[in-house]
Each structure stands twice: as C-alpha cells, then as structure tokens.
Amino acid sequence: MSSTQMLVLLVVVAVSVIVAVGLLAKRKRRSRMLRERFGPEYDRVVKKEGDVQKGERVLDFRQKHREKLHIRPLSPDDRESFAGQWRDAQAQFVDDPKGAVTLADGLVIDAMQARGYPITDFEQQAADLSVDHPVVVENYRSAHEIALRHGRGQASTEDLRKAMVHYRALFEDLLGETGEAVQPRRREA
Numbered sequence: 001m002s003s004t005q006m007l008v009l010l011v012v013v014a015v016s017v018i019v020a021v022g023l024l025a026k027r028k029r030r031s032r033m034l035r036e037r038f039g040p041e042y043d044r045v046v047k048k049e050g051d052v053q054k055g056e057r058v059l060d061f062r063q064k065h066r067e068k069l070h071i072r073p074l075s076p077d078d079r080e081s082f083a084g085q086w087r088d089a090q091a092q093f094v095d096d097p098k099g100a101v102t103l104a105d106g107l108v109i110d111a112m113q114a115r116g117y118p119i120t121d122f123e124q125q126a127a128d129l130s131v132d133h134p135v136v137v138e139n140y141r142s143a144h145e146i147a148l149r150h151g152r153g154q155a156s157t158e159d160l161r162k163a164m165v166h167y168r169a170l171f172e173d174l175l176g177e178t179g180e181a182v183q184p185r186r187r188e189a
Contacts, residue, residue: 034059041134066131071116073176082111086171090164097160098150104167105147108140111174133173139166 001009034056035042046055074082085107093100113119117128122144130137143166149155150163 031056037063038130038134041130041137044138062127062131066128069116069118069128071132074111074114074174078114079175082107082114082171082175086168090168093161093164097157097164101143101147101150101160101163101167104164104171105143108143108167108171108174111171115174129170133170136170136173139169143167143170 031052038045038059042055042059045058046052049055049058086104089100089103089107092103109119109125112125112129117125119125126137126140126144129140143163146155146159146163146166150160155163
C-alpha cells in the first residue's frame with residue numbers, strides 16, 4: 001500500500017469516526033431534550049414502545065402534530081366560567097361523588113376544546129396534552145381509568161376522590177393558572 005493510499009485511508013477513517021461521534025452526540029442531545037420536555041411521559045412512551053428510538057419517534061411525531069394545532073389561552077371570562085363550573089363540581093362531590101367525577105371529566109374535555117385541542121379518542125387527547133402538559137397528563141390517564149372503572153361500577157368513593165384530584169391538576173394547567181382561579185371563593189362576612 002502506497003503512502004498516498006495510506007493517507008487516504010486514514011483520512012476516511014478519521015472522517016468516519018468524526019461523523020459517528022457527531023451522530024452519537026446529536027442522538028444524545030435529542031434524547032436529553034425529549035426527556036426534559038416530556039418528563040415522565042418520555043419514560044412511559046419508551047417503555048410502551050420497547051425501544052428508545054421508537055419511543056422518541058412517537059414523541060417527535062406528537063410534537064409535530066401539536067405544532068399544527070392552534071392552541072390558545074382561555075379568555076379571562078372563559079377562565080372564570082370554567083373555574084365556577086369546577087367549584088360546582090367539587091361541591092357536588094359531597095352529595096354525589098359519581099356525578100361530580102362525570103362532570104369533572106366533561107369539564108376537562110370542554111376546557112381542552114375551548115383551548116383548541118381536538119376532541120377525538122382518549123389516547124389521542126392524552127398524546128396531544130402530553131406535549132404541553134407532560135407532568136399532569138399522567139393525572140389525566142389515572143382519572144380516566146378511574147372514570148372507566150366507575151362506569152363499570154368498580155370504583156370506590158376513595159377512587160372517585162382520587163379522580164377528582166387528578167382531574168383538578170390537569171384542569172388547573174388547562175386554565176393556565178396554578179390554582180387561584182379554581183380555589184373556592186371566600187365569602188365576606
């Protein structure tokens with residue numbers, strides 16, 4: 001092998017190593033960004049897909065799908081209206097826990113729709129929410145599961161209470177507040 005051929009071979013190997021290191025760094029950076037963006041949802045999706053690359057493709061697809069949606073904040077009037085309806089649902093829980101959970105589920109869907117999220121099947125709704133609300137989307141899944149068990153007559157009052165807590169976490173996020181708008185109003189004496 002001539003010195004020119006050896007030099008060409010070394011250059012090709014060096015370039016290949018540099019490209020491989022660059023691709024690996026890019027993949028790690030992408031994984032880190034997705035993990036930061038989606039939090040626990042990242043781990044859930046990767047586990048469900050059984051493979052990091054497949055899971056990350058699912059999360060990338062969700063982001064691209066979400067970018068096509070026209071999600072908007074609620075107007076102050078809408079926010080106050082939803083907050084009032086939520087207070088009613090919480091008050092209803094005392095006398096009618098099952099009805100309150102049904103109402104809470106409907107309020108979450110109504111708030112999603114008012115914000116611009118498409119209302120399709122539950123899994124798509126949860127996927128859409130996971131992009132903007134990755135921390136509380138698990139609450140939505142838990143509340144939905146309890147609501148399904150409630151529909152089959154398999155949810156205790158404690159389960160229904162947990163569903164209300166889960167719905168509330170998502171509802172507060174959807175309202176764009178950290179709780180002020182859905183806190184019960186104090187009556188002035």
